[in-house]
Amino acid sequence: MxxxxxxxxxxxxxxxxxxxxxxxxxxxxxxxxxxxYQMIGVQFNLTGSIDTxxxxxxxxxxxxxxxxxxxxxxxxxxxxxxxxxxxxxxDPINDTFAPGWGDVQEELATLAVPTGSAFWIVAxxxxxxxxxxxxxxxxxxxxxxxGQFAMLANPFPLPVNLNNLTWTGLTYGDTAQxxxxxxxxxxxxxxxxxxxDPINDTFVPGWGDVQEELMSKAIPVGQGFWISPAAxxxxxxxxxxx
Numbered sequence: 083m084x085x086x087x088x089x090x091x092x093x094x095x096x097x098x099x100x101x102x103x104x105x106x107x108x109x110x111x112x113x114x115x116x117x118x119y120q121m122i123g124v125q126f127n128l129t130g131s132i133d134t135x136x137x138x139x140x141x142x143x144x145x146x147x148x149x150x151x152x153x154x155x156x157x158x159x160x161x162x163x164x165x166x167x168x169x170x171x172x173d174p175i176n177d178t179f180a181p182g183w184g185d186v187q188e189e190l191a192t193l194a195v196p197t198g199s200a201f202w203i204v205a206x207x208x209x210x211x212x213x214x215x216x217x218x219x220x221x222x223x224x225x226x227x228x229g230q231f232a233m234l235a236n237p238f239p240l241p242v243n244l245n246n247l248t249w250t251g252l253t254y255g256d257t258a259q260x261x262x263x264x265x266x267x268x269x270x271x272x273x274x275x276x277x278x279d280p281i282n283d284t285f286v287p288g289w290g291d292v293q294e295e296l297m298s299k300a301i302p303v304g305q306g307f308w309i310s311p312a313a314x315x316x317x318x319x320x321x322x323x324x
Contacts, residue, residue, distance in 0.1 A: 108239050109214035110304045114150075114205040121261050123235025123306035126215025127197045135194030136215045138165060138183040142203070144211040152183070153202040154195070159230030162202075165191050198224045198237035198319070200306020213304060221321050228313035233306050237319055241300035244271060244289040244307075244317075251315035258289065259308040260301050268308075271297050 114120055128136040138152065146167045153162040164186060171184035171191075183191040195201070197218050203211070218237045226232035228251075236242040244258055254275045259268040270292060277290035289297040301307055309315070 106217040106219070107215070108217045109212050110239060111210055111212055112203075112304060113210050114203065114208065115265075116206065116208045117204060118265050119202050119204055120265060121200055121233070121306045122203055122213060123200045123301075123304055124195050124197055124213075125218075125235060125237060125239040125304060126213065127218045128194070128215060135196040137194055138191050141195055141213060141215060142183070142211055143214060145209060146211055147205050147207045147209055148181075150203065150205040150209075153204075154199070155201075155231070155233045157227075159227070159232060163193075198222055198235055200233035200235040219321055222319050223316050224319065225314065225316045226309050226311050228311055228315070231308055231310050234309055234317070235306035236301065238322060239303055240322060241303055242319070243297055243300045245297055248318040248320075249315060250318075251311065251313055253312040254287075256309070256311045256315070258310075260299075261305065261307075269299065 108126060110125075112120065112122065124136070124141065126136060126141065128140065142152070148167055148169050150167040152165045154165070155162055165183045166188075167182070168184040168188060169181055170179035170188075171182040172178075172187075172189045173180055173182075174189060180190070185191050205211075217239060222237045224234050224237070226234065252273050254273055256273040258271045260271070261268055271289045272294075273288070274290040274294060275287055276285035276294075277288040278284075278293075278295045279286050279288075280295060286296070291297055
């Protein structure tokens with residue numbers, strides 16, 4: 083048996099389902115402005131899977147305008163793989179054409195999008211898409227290579243503060259960027275040796291904002307973030323109790 087919850091109702095649902103053994107299937111509705119870039123965090127996995135990621139056709143659903151594009155940062159952090167929602171994408175398995183996400187050769191995309199990654203989505207007209215899948219339910223580690231940019235996300239459909247994660251390999255001066263709600267600028271956070279903690283009136287190591295105060299805003303549900311570490315780092319995300 084599977085349980086269906088929205089990402090925004092998940093906090094309450096998780097606290098109410100502490101002893102449930104069944105899988106939890108979640109979804110999130112995302113409103114896109116015409117030609118506006120939005121960074122989507124992949125916070126769901128393939129239903130019935132342990133940790134294989136999720137296919138684009140299963141992850142991004144709804145009434146998607148043709149020529150909507152998804153841009154996924156390559157592992158080298160230097161370029162994007164681009165996928166377009168086409169009226170006639172070629173299906174080489176069935177030797178036919180059908181609506182779907184196509185690669186640059188206009189063949190149906192077969193990649194599995196990793197849980198905890200992030201991507202850009204741009205629609206030619208305003209629309210609402212649904213991001214859906216199975217809720218990941220075990221601790222997950224995400225890594226970023228030193229000297230490169232990476233796009234990461236909380237693998238669970240919950241808000242997250244970078245200071246609430248367990249990090250290894252961070253260097254003072256490493257930066258993270260979170261796109262603001264207007265889609266026009268970033269909130270920038272730096273890993274500091276002495277970030278000011280206004281609650282306890284002290285200085286501690288941690289992610290600080292431009293005023294060098296500890297990060298106070300959580301990254302919203304469904305959103306990814308950039309990280310640019312000097313050396314390779316790993317962040318451990320602790321699974322909420324289902």
